[in-house]
Amino acid sequence: MDIAAPFAKTGLIDAATNLWLAIPIGFIFGFALFHAGFTDSRRIAWAFYFKDVGVPVVMFSAIVTGMVGLWGLSLLGLLDISLVYMLPTYLVPMAVGGVLFGVGMVIGGYCPGTAIAAVATxxxxxxxxxxxxxxxxxxxxxxxxxxxxxxxxxxLGAFRLDQAFGISLGATVLLIIVIAVVGTISMIFVQDFVWGEKNTLAKSRPFKKLQGALVAVAFAIGIIFAFFPTESFIDDSIETPFYIVPRADVIEAAP
Known part of the structure; x- marks a missing residue:
């Protein structure tokens, strides 16, 4: 198959169109946040007390969906992974930033995206x-x-989890799927056990069947990844296999 994505970097759309597309995508994203109830600061804060774990469950779902979509399209030859921006890792600064970000979410009840959606309401x-x-x-x-x-x-540059764990990329995909599924089930159990919250939709038989089907599909995809030679489309022999933004101090020091 001919590589098609990312569209702006493969020439299917120009840079201006790429920016304009952010507007309808942003509206759709905000619409989804509103109808999911994430424009209510109490619902986000409750996640840290396991009173309403809807937010972390959605985050797990988004991570797995994005991960499987990204690497799956790359394996199918529809996406050139070397053209996808990979955020460089600054280990300790990012850890400190993550703690500060988490504290801010607990106190304020929002992340930047949900806060903007809340302002719109x-x-x-x-x-x-x-x-x-x-x-x-x-x-x-x-x-x-x-x-x-x-x-x-x-x-550390564009440092991936498979490099950190010393395992294959496919095995890492399967591991994250397992963590997401086990984490979701565990959080729902704690919510029900501690608070006695009963979500009638989540407990309904059709919804459980849908959940089971989605989990089965996720595991099937993860197993395929685990046994597929995923290294075939990633060349780690070069120092920076991805197009990443250079460090600010490196740019300043350059002649």
Missing amino acids: GKLDGVVFVGGFLIGSLVFGDFFPVWGDFYNSDY
Whole structure:
């Protein structure tokens, strides 16, 4: 098959069209967030108390769907993985940032995306949250020279989990699917056990059948990945196999 994606980098669409497409995609994403109830800060905060685990369950689903779609399309020859931007890893700074981000979600009840969606629905707490992270972004930028060295420390490049675990890419895909399924079941069990929350839709027989079918499909795909020679489309012999943005300090130091 001829490689078709990513569309902007393979020439199927131009850069301007690529940017304009972000508008309808953004509206669809916001619409989905609203109807999933994620514009309510209480629902996001409740996830940290296992009172409503809908948010992490959706996140697990999104990770598995995106992961299987990305590598699956690459295996089928429909996507050139070397043209896909891979976020470079700054291990310790990202760990610290993750903790701060989590604390902010617990206190504010939003992440940046859900906060914007909440503002669109006219929620005052969403406006306050958005104002807060805009001010925080300005402060971070203004004082960047203070923590710039730390920000650029522990640079590992486009470092994948299969490289960290020392296993094949396909086995890593299967492992993440297992973690997502087990994690989802465990969180739902804790929610029911601690809070006694009974979601009538989730407990209904048709919904359980749908869940079972989706889990079976996910495991089947994961097993296929685990035994497929996924290394055939990734060349790690070069130092940076993906197109990544160079470090800011490297750009400044370049002649």
